[in-house]
Amino acid sequence: MNARAIRKLQGETLQNYVLGLGLVALLAPADLDLREGCNIVVESTTAEVINEDSTRAAFEMTYQQALDFAKQAAEEFGVGSARQFTYSEAKVKARLNTKKTKGKKEAEMVAGA
Numbered sequence: 001m002n003a004r005a006i007r008k009l010q011g012e013t014l015q016n017y018v019l020g021l022g023l024v025a026l027l028a029p030a031d032l033d034l035r036e037g038c039n040i041v042v043e044s045t046t047a048e049v050i051n052e053d054s055t056r057a058a059f060e061m062t063y064q065q066a067l068d069f070a071k072q073a074a075e076e077f078g079v080g081s082a083r084q085f086t087y088s089e090a091k092v093k094a095r096l097n098t099k100k101t102k103g104k105k106e107a108e109m110v111a112g113a
Contacts, residue, residue, distance in 0.1 A: 013078075017070075017077040019073070020071075023061065023066035026047075046058075
């Protein structure tokens with residue numbers, strides 16, 4: 001995970017929120033059962049911090065630590081409770097048609113002025 005781009009984000013709370021998401025994704029347990037009879041076997045895993053001067057240091061963080069950090073960062077950033085939405089293709093098409101019609105009317109008004 002490259003943290004350089006995260007540092008460019010405005011605000012420490014946003015930086016921590018994005019970092020937390022990245023750490024959880026990086027350290028989450030992976031289901032390596034790809035299909036029946038075909039499993040990937042992890043022989044070893046290591047994580048390192050590679051500094052800008054190319055020096056390396058061990059990176060030691062558990063998935064639970066990453067999850068705790070991400071939850072705290074999300075709370076500080078202001079992420080609310082999960083909401084569920086239902087996608088309706090008909091509603092999307094109707095909304096797009098409304099915008100097209102509105103745009104045409106505005107263009108006709110400008111052309112007529």
